[in-house]
Amino acid sequence: MASTAYIYDAIRTPRGKGKQDGGLHSVKPVRLLADLLNVLRERHDLDTALVEDVVMGCASATGEQGAAIGKAAALMAGWNDSVPGFQLDRFCASGLEAVNVGFAKVASGMEDLVVAGGVESMSRVPMGAAGGAYALDPELMGATGYVSQGVAADLIATLGGYDREAIDAFALRSQQRATAAQQAGRFDRSVVAVRDRFGDAILARDEFIKPNTTMAGLAALKPSFARMGEMGMDAVAIARYPEIDRIDHVHTAGNSSGVVDGASVVLIGSAAAGKAMGKDPRGRIIATAVVSTERTIMLTGPAPATRKVLAKAGLTLDDIDLFEVNEAFASVVLRFMADLKVPEDKVNVNGGAIALGHPIAATGGMLIGTVLDELERRKLKRGLCTLCVGGGMGIAAIVERV
Secondary structure (H helix, E strand, C coil), X not given: CXXXXXXXXXXXXXXXXXXXXXXXXXXXXXHHHHHHHHHHHHHHCCCHHXXXXXXEECCCCCHHHXXXXXXXXXXXXXXXXXXXXXXXXXXXXXXXXXHHHHHXXXXXXXXXXXXXXXXXECCCCXXXXXXXXXXXXXXXHHHHCCCCHHHHHHHHHHHHCCCHHHHHHHHHHHHHHHHHHHHCCCCCCCECCEECCCCCEEEXXXXXXXXXXXXXXXXXCCCCCHHHHHHHHHHHHHHHCXXXXXXXXXXXXXXXXXCEEEEEEEEEECHHHHHHHCCCXXXXXXXXXXXXXXXXXXXXXXXXXXXXXXXXXXXXXXXXXXEEECCCEHHHHHHHHHHHCCCHHHECCCCCHHHHCCCHHHHHHHHHHHHHHHHHHHXXXXXEEEEECHHHEEEEEEEXXX
């Protein structure tokens, strides 16, 4: 029997710089998740025996991030032994896919209360540590026209006519918006300080934001992916897109998403679960979608995913008040806005991953909390979250404020 899937809470850790000197490097990924689970329990006086699954995304599911980290975190948090858990991997979409799976479980009536989200400790388990054929097997790479995501982002910029100045201007805007949002306390409802065993804060706020960013500073950075292009990836991309004769390598460390550590959790349940908890919902998920597009350009999935999820919901672009489009690279969001004619004053109004960082599998759950917080602050109705994904995939979900 179908049910409405409500959001009862959405919280996250701060984003810590994804290096050994980052604020969260000393904290194990399972601890990042377990502490968030404990905050959920404390905030809602939650009887954890009511939770029917813990669904966690993790893009580098190996080492201390492997072995069903959703269940491991529930165990570390001391949740009831009856609570199961698992992890999934859809590259950068892993966290939002976990939320969408939670939505499907509740909406289908199969389960009443699910915790979903994701974790990525990029300083402890580097991106790509899990290996896999997709980016490592020469036979598969050659057969599929594989290029790195950075080269794909530069390909999008070249095809769209986004020069270095336009790309840097978008990055600067992300930094300015994130700085203003942090200073105004707009992240405070969702961000939970990570604490040590004595209760002292290890990291209480996002540390990757760079409030002193300038266009001159961005312009001084060197392109990050030109060397990969020279090694043969440019030739692969141009063979797929012969209308261009060269790729303009415009993406740098300053206009691409930051490498960070972090975790997110979203409490999703039915009306009956809310009644059992004695809690009112904050929002509801009304539709989800996943797509796949041309694999070499790879990062154009957000627009078709958005069209698909709107069609499933019976809505139009005009029905969406706010868009959270993951800033994997500046050109990805510029392409999204151009494809759908979405005005920039509706997109990433509090900045995005260029300023805040992109803790791969944690990002999707973070976007859910960010858009819900902002819908509540502005007293608006609907928000749409979407991410580009490796292999040409795209993912989206629509959240409605209750």
